[in-house]
Every structure is written in C-alpha cells, then in structure tokens.
Amino acid sequence: MEQYLFDHLPEGPFSKLRQLIAGVTPSQTILDMSIGEPKHAFPDFVASIINQNIAGFGKYPNSLGIDELRSANADWVNKRFSLNGLVDKDKHVVALNGTREGLFNAALMAVKSDTTAKPVIAMPDPFYQVYAAGAMAAQAELLFLPSPKSSGFLPDITKVREDEWQRMSAFFICSPANPQGVFADATYFAMLIAMARKYDFYIFSDECYSEIYADEAPISALEIAANQADFKNVISFFSLSKRSSLPGLRSGFCVGDADFIARFKAMRNIAAAQVPLPLQLVSVAAWSDEQHVIENRKLYNQKFDIADEILGDRFGYTRPRGGFFLWLDMSAHGGGVKATQDLWAHCGIKALPGAYLSYLAAHNDPEESASDYLRLALVGSLDDTRNALQRLVTYYSKMGVSQ
Numbered sequence: 001m002e003q004y005l006f007d008h009l010p011e012g013p014f015s016k017l018r019q020l021i022a023g024v025t026p027s028q029t030i031l032d033m034s035i036g037e038p039k040h041a042f043p044d045f046v047a048s049i050i051n052q053n054i055a056g057f058g059k060y061p062n063s064l065g066i067d068e069l070r071s072a073n074a075d076w077v078n079k080r081f082s083l084n085g086l087v088d089k090d091k092h093v094v095a096l097n098g099t100r101e102g103l104f105n106a107a108l109m110a111v112k113s114d115t116t117a118k119p120v121i122a123m124p125d126p127f128y129q130v131y132a133a134g135a136m137a138a139q140a141e142l143l144f145l146p147s148p149k150s151s152g153f154l155p156d157i158t159k160v161r162e163d164e165w166q167r168m169s170a171f172f173i174c175s176p177a178n179p180q181g182v183f184a185d186a187t188y189f190a191m192l193i194a195m196a197r198k199y200d201f202y203i204f205s206d207e208c209y210s211e212i213y214a215d216e217a218p219i220s221a222l223e224i225a226a227n228q229a230d231f232k233n234v235i236s237f238f239s240l241s242k243r244s245s246l247p248g249l250r251s252g253f254c255v256g257d258a259d260f261i262a263r264f265k266a267m268r269n270i271a272a273a274q275v276p277l278p279l280q281l282v283s284v285a286a287w288s289d290e291q292h293v294i295e296n297r298k299l300y301n302q303k304f305d306i307a308d309e310i311l312g313d314r315f316g317y318t319r320p321r322g323g324f325f326l327w328l329d330m331s332a333h334g335g336g337v338k339a340t341q342d343l344w345a346h347c348g349i350k351a352l353p354g355a356y357l358s359y360l361a362a363h364n365d366p367e368e369s370a371s372d373y374l375r376l377a378l379v380g381s382l383d384d385t386r387n388a389l390q391r392l393v394t395y396y397s398k399m400g401v402s403q
Helices: 013-021 045-052 054-058 067-080 099-110 129-137 161-169 186-199 221-225 260-272 277-287 291-311 336-347 381-399
Strands: 093-095 120-125 141-146 168-174 202-206 234-239 250-257 325-329 374-379
Touching: 013 168, 013 336, 045 054, 045 186, 045 277, 054 120, 054 277, 067 093, 067 277, 067 336, 093 260, 099 129, 099 202, 099 234, 099 250, 099 260, 120 129, 129 141, 129 168, 129 277, 161 168, 161 186, 168 325, 186 202, 186 221, 186 381, 202 221, 221 234, 221 250, 221 336, 291 381, 336 381
Parallel strands: 120 141, 120 168, 168 202, 202 234
Antiparallel strands: 093 250, 234 250, 325 374
C-alpha cells in the first residue's frame, strides 16, 4: 500500500470526541466546554475599522505585515516584557495568519538541509496537534516529552538523551501551558535556552495565553533570550485569538531570532497565508489597546473564582496561574475518557479527555499521565460556568465519590 507523509498524523482530539459521545442523548441541556474558543465579546472598534477599510479586501495583502502592524507588535512586546526597545519591527517581527499556521511553517524552517542524521523536533505531551503536523511536514523525528505533575506540568527535559539533543532542530513549548495553566519560569527558560545555544536548535515558544492570568503576568522566553543579541535561538508566538477574543480574525505574529525571522520572511513572501488588509488594521488597533484585555482577563478570573468556590480541592483542582482551562484529575472516576462519557450522558457537559491531547496516552506509554485528566474550557458565560460545575459536583456527590 502507498504510504504518505501525514498517514501517521495523530488523530484530532475533537474527531475522537465526536466518536466517543456519538449516539448518546444527554439528560440535561448541553453546556459545551470542550473547545478553547473564546466567547467573550470582542472589542467594539472591530466592525467600524473593517467597514471603514472595506475596499482593502480588493487588494492583495502585504505578506509580512504592514509597517503599522509590525510597529504595533514591536511596541507591545517591548512594553509588555520590559525589553527596552530591543525588538525591532523590521529585524525581529513578522505577521502571521494566526499562530497555528505560523507554528506549522516555523517547523519547516528549523530543519537544516545539509544534515545527515534525522532531525528531532520536541514538544510537550499533552500537546497542540499543529506542533506534530509541522514536525512531520519537516520530516523530523517527533519527540513527545511527558509533562506530569511531578515536573510541574512542564516538559521534562531530563528525558532527552544526548543523541537527541545533538539532532535537535526545534523545541516547542507552550507557556502558559495548554491545558495545565502553568508558567515556565526564568530558571526553566534559561536552562532550555542554554541547551538551544549549545546544540544550535530553535525554541518555538507558544505564548498565545500570555494575557490571561490570575495574579502575576507570565514572563516570555524573549526576556531570557535578550541576554544575547537578536534573541538568538528563540522565537515567541502571540495571537489575538485569546487576548482579544478574536479567534476568527486569524491574526498573530512571531518575534525573535533575527536570522530566523529573515529566512521566515523570505519563505512567507512566496508561500505563506496572508492576513487581509482590513484585518491587519483591526490588529493594529487591538495590539494598541489594553483596556479590552483587562476586561477580558477580569471575566476569566471571575469564572475561576466560581471554580474555587464550587470545586474547592475536589478532583485535584488548584487554580491555574494562566490560561482558561480546568485540568481535573478524574483518576478516582475511571479516568478522563469515562468521566467525559458520564458527564455528557448525565450532566450535558461536553468535555475533552486529557488522553485525546496526548500521543503518549494513545500509545499506552508508561510515562504518560494525561489519561487521568479531563479538560474543561471556561469560555462560556458566568452562568454557564456555575451551572456546569454545580452539575459536575452534584453528579459525583450522588455517585458517592467527590475526591
């Protein structure tokens, strides 16, 4: 039989979820908490900017981002992470058609053409599926690193062998992490950056949840990378999807290593997706405004206040430092898959099993830990959040198990 490049791409979590709950009619009204799609109102200025610039849809967009957008991106990064103007819009920044396509295409740019050994691209497990797709497209060996509670839910880099470091082309990390909500701190980033510079690979730091946090704002890999000129070996990715509740805008940017950005621009000028001009202008306004971000963050924190109140310490819950997910330990209830089935049938809650975000779980790897967990996205209203969590606690209390 013919073999094709993506034949072994991990199956998407949501197609697996549809199969899991197919044919089951919930006993209560449906509350969908499976997908991390922001549902808060997006900023008021979006519609007026599009309407004022509607003629821009009749023009081919600037592939690399208009000057105003790259300036807004550079200004935001410099201010947000106290980089003292080190980020230059022309040297360090490129606009993306959402971070998903940027992360995919970045993997293609990480692999050297003159290598004889098979390159390695590492990623956390659980993971965002586009990391694996990019690595497969680059024809690299995929290295899934367990991210258990014992390692602070961050990729355990002690699992990387010396021969894997030597073949490493790229290392994906997500901070704040999806789904666990933990941050990589300065020590972790410094350790990873030191390895990247020793073995000459790129760190692709997915920071799209950076503006959704509880008390303390997460740092960026850029802050640690700034100790060498032009952010050597580090590229961070940012998006308006979560920050500004604009997932349909498909607008983000990446910033970092000047040599990488130069090569990325050359490729993108020819082959990458573009952001239409009116949407680039919306992006300029969104990156230049913080008030809507503050209000957005308040709403998420109000939902975590509800989780604190209703869940307490049940299901291993602790309030995450960032992001908008609950990562609940359902090991006392048969694991994440069974909990998903039970909550759908008896509570109308559509959740996502942690195992569906894990390559290691799908392959019964003894290092995996995601199978015990359930992910709930707190993207709905305050009322829906309260209703769902009350249903969850009530159901398991009636079952006689509430740990």
